[in-house]
Amino acid sequence: MKKIQSTCNYCAIDCNLDFYVEDNKIIKIVPTKEYPVNNGFSCVKGISLDKQQTKFKPNPLPRIKKADGSFEYLTWENGFKEVAERLTKIREKYGNESVAALSTGQMTVEEFALFGHMMRNHLKANVDGNTRLCMATAAVAHKQSFGFDAPGYTLKDLELSDTIIFIGANPIVAHPILWGRVRNNPNKKIITIDPRYSETAKNSDYWYGINSKTDLTLFYTLANLIIEKDYTDKKYIEENTENFEGFKNFVKKYTVEKASEICGLTQGEIEELVELIHSGKRVSFWWTMGINQGHEAVRSVQAIINLALMTGNIGREGTGANSITGQSNAMGSRVFSNTTGLFGGGDFDNPNRRAKVAKALGIDESLLIDKPTLPYNRIIEKINTGEIKALWVVCTNPRHSWTNNETFREAMEKLELLIVQDIYDDTETSEMCDIYLPAVPGVKKEGTVINLERRLSAVRPCLEKAENELMDYEIFYGVAKALGLEDITQNWKTPKDAFNFMRACSEGMPCDITGVEYEDLAESHGIQWPFKSGDKLVTDERRLYEDGKYFTPNKKAKFLFEKVAENPLPTSEEFPYIFNTGRGTVGQWHTQSRTREIPFVIDAVSKEAYLYINSKLAEEKGITENSKVIVKSKNGESAEFIAMLTEDVKYNELFAPIHYIECNKLTPSVYDAYSKEPSYKSAVVNIFLKGE
Numbered sequence: 001m002k003k004i005q006s007t008c009n010y011c012a013i014d015c016n017l018d019f020y021v022e023d024n025k026i027i028k029i030v031p032t033k034e035y036p037v038n039n040g041f042s043c044v045k046g047i048s049l050d051k052q053q054t055k056f057k058p059n060p061l062p063r064i065k066k067a068d069g070s071f072e073y074l075t076w077e078n079g080f081k082e083v084a085e086r087l088t089k090i091r092e093k094y095g096n097e098s099v100a101a102l103s104t105g106q107m108t109v110e111e112f113a114l115f116g117h118m119m120r121n122h123l124k125a126n127v128d129g130n131t132r133l134c135m136a137t138a139a140v141a142h143k144q145s146f147g148f149d150a151p152g153y154t155l156k157d158l159e160l161s162d163t164i165i166f167i168g169a170n171p172i173v174a175h176p177i178l179w180g181r182v183r184n185n186p187n188k189k190i191i192t193i194d195p196r197y198s199e200t201a202k203n204s205d206y207w208y209g210i211n212s213k214t215d216l217t218l219f220y221t222l223a224n225l226i227i228e229k230d231y232t233d234k235k236y237i238e239e240n241t242e243n244f245e246g247f248k249n250f251v252k253k254y255t256v257e258k259a260s261e262i263c264g265l266t267q268g269e270i271e272e273l274v275e276l277i278h279s280g281k282r283v284s285f286w287w288t289m290g291i292n293q294g295h296e297a298v299r300s301v302q303a304i305i306n307l308a309l310m311t312g313n314i315g316r317e318g319t320g321a322n323s324i325t326g327q328s329n330a331m332g333s334r335v336f337s338n339t340t341g342l343f344g345g346g347d348f349d350n351p352n353r354r355a356k357v358a359k360a361l362g363i364d365e366s367l368l369i370d371k372p373t374l375p376y377n378r379i380i381e382k383i384n385t386g387e388i389k390a391l392w393v394v395c396t397n398p399r400h401s402w403t404n405n406e407t408f409r410e411a412m413e414k415l416e417l418l419i420v421q422d423i424y425d426d427t428e429t430s431e432m433c434d435i436y437l438p439a440v441p442g443v444k445k446e447g448t449v450i451n452l453e454r455r456l457s458a459v460r461p462c463l464e465k466a467e468n469e470l471m472d473y474e475i476f477y478g479v480a481k482a483l484g485l486e487d488i489t490q491n492w493k494t495p496k497d498a499f500n501f502m503r504a505c506s507e508g509m510p511c512d513i514t515g516v517e518y519e520d521l522a523e524s525h526g527i528q529w530p531f532k533s534g535d536k537l538v539t540d541e542r543r544l545y546e547d548g549k550y551f552t553p554n555k556k557a558k559f560l561f562e563k564v565a566e567n568p569l570p571t572s573e574e575f576p577y578i579f580n581t582g583r584g585t586v587g588q589w590h591t592q593s594r595t596r597e598i599p600f601v602i603d604a605v606s607k608e609a610y611l612y613i614n615s616k617l618a619e620e621k622g623i624t625e626n627s628k629v630i631v632k633s634k635n636g637e638s639a640e641f642i643a644m645l646t647e648d649v650k651y652n653e654l655f656a657p658i659h660y661i662e663c664n665k666l667t668p669s670v671y672d673a674y675s676k677e678p679s680y681k682s683a684v685v686n687i688f689l690k691g692e
Contacts, residue, residue, distance in 0.1 A: 005458070005523050013451060014037060015046050018032050026050035037451065052443060086435075097126060098387065101127040102129060108495065128373050130398070131326075136675040140674050144298070151454065152543050160282060162283070164185075169200065171288075173586055195209060195211065197649075208265055211650075216303055217564050222277070225270070225274045229278070231278040233311055233312030240556055241310075243560075288324040299561065315548060343360075345511055390416060404667055417434050425438060442459060444463050448499055453528060477489075515532050515534060569634060574686065582655065583658065587605065621689060622689055626643065627689060633685045638666075666685060667683050
């Protein structure tokens with residue numbers, strides 16, 4: 001029996017696991033001891049990776065849909081040729097931007113890089129990913145405030161913080177390993193700000209049940225009170241930030257009286273929260289989708305960053321304004337996918353950066369794309385207006401996960417070509433494709449992922465691929481070869497080749513990984529970026545901004561702010577309730593295409609969509625436990641759920657887990673102005689007992 005250390009490719013913690021393999025079968029999985037992230041622990045999803053493709057395993061050959069709707073299987077060589085020919089015909093007929101692609105944070109750095117180089121640089125197509133659905137807000141906020149998308153913390157800070165504030169985050173369910181770090185801290189106060197009395201709120205010392213999407217008003221009010229009470233860190237502000245005086249004047253109008261009325265908190269609660277922040281010596285702010293997925297999300301994130309900056313709670317042990325990332329390689333997507341910026345970061349219109357990236361890739365600069373991608377929402381909209389004719393979907397299920405998801409169904413029906421590349425051929429998206437490309441799961445892959453604290457971890461194959469099985473990387477390479485893309489065919493043959501290109505592209509950037517050798521990541525503790533050539537690894541856990549220097553031209557962090565926007569979807573007489581969404585249980589993951597293979601997860605969760613409704617509201621509407629209810633959204637759609645009665649949601653709010661397709665049937669086509677991330681958390685709806 002051999003032991004192979006690899007990385008779990010579910011969430012952005014990127015736990016390392018030891019796979020014990022015999023006769024090409026995983027006998028057992030044991031969380032890797034002393035790995036800095038999970039240190040011998042794992043959630044149920046990670047230790048069940050041996051269940052992948054045990055029941056729902058497609059034929060390993062590609063297939064195409066024939067005129068009569070049936071499918072024909074092809075050899076891989078013919079499959080690559082079919083994809084290349086059909087993409088070429090559409091581009092020749094309609095232009096480069098008639099082709100688009102959607103990827104996901106489940107791919108490796110090397111796969112992102114190869115796919116981005118082929119689609120963005122060579123084909124000039126628009127490529128976005130479902131990182132747009134979860135982390136675009138944090139990425140934009142970091143870049144604007146810090147000068148680069150660089151979260152500065154290490155997970156060790158959860159064990160060192162004396163005041164831990166979770167905002168729109170439920171790590172007990174969504175990031176249980178992260179919560180384990182909290183439990184290891186004997187000297188902490190836990191504060192949760194969330195409209196719902198979530199599992200994390202129930203295990204906190206303080207819970208502030210804020211009204212949905214009033215966060216920005218609260219944060220500006222907290223800042224104003226901190227200034228009024230002279231609780232700021234004047235030295236840090238003076239030496240390490242800019243535009244504080246503008247911010248100070250701006251927040252004066254955000255009074256505790258107004259905030260109490262808007263946010264649904266008492267004045268005493270708001271003042272108490274200020275005192276808790278002030279009394280902490282090492283205060284850390286942690287947010288995730290409850291903040292990122294909103295109509296003014298970037299400014300909300302920056303309001304959290306402002307609180308950390310003005311109190312000096314950043315760049316020190318146990319502090320920080322810290323984004324909790326969603327998918328396993330969302331950080332790799334943000335830095336190395338060649339969508340919103342060049343490989344390794346930097347703007348498309350920066351001539352110096354373009355020259356460096358072209359040199360690193362060994363190509364003529366003219367080959368580099370010269371503009372950012374269209375964001376996810378614009379890709380869908382342009383399909384529905386007939387401007388985009390072909391879409392390649394990789395490792396994701398947008399028919400289920402896209403906001404207002406009936407619009408994606410409409411888009412799929414209008415496409416001339418829908419290619420789906422996935423480990424399953426029966427997802428809601430796979431079932432509607434014209435060409436299906438089957439890929440192997442992570443236990444048969446090779447590459448690298450980057451976690452939420454900037455740590456590069458090795459993904460190494462635990463099982464040998466069977467006949468005709470291919471990694472996503474090999475599929476991309478095969479299509480590139482069929483397209484006749486010579487530099488890829490000659491120079492991108494292996495994931496290691498792609499890693500070395502990305503390493504070269506990162507030179508001199510905040511995410512510099514020139515000191516990381518591909519082979520050295522295997523059986524290691526991982527390495528956080530930056531790690532430049534010549535650097536020595538002194539510790540496994542490193543944070544940024546300890547020197548007070550940021551990545552802006554003047555090395556100072558920026559105070560950024562903006563007037564609170566009017567809610568684009570206010571409640572009304574017709575739609576009086578707010579529909580909130582989030583993770584259901586630790587065992588469920590996204591659209592459940594993977595976790596449905598874990599027996600004790602499926603046995604423990606409802607097969608039908610359900611939602612939580614306040615007990616008093618349910619009584620008024622004659623709704624009892626397990627009643628069938630219809631939820632009608634302002635977007636014009638309705639969906640059926642099983643009602644679960646609770647006191648954990650407010651009277652005027654409903655909460656549904658994201659894992660059922662009914663959930664995003666109801667969410668709105670509303671996006672943050674800067675990140676274009678969907679506002680998943682605040683649809684306005686009405687609810688009726690089924691049959692009324």
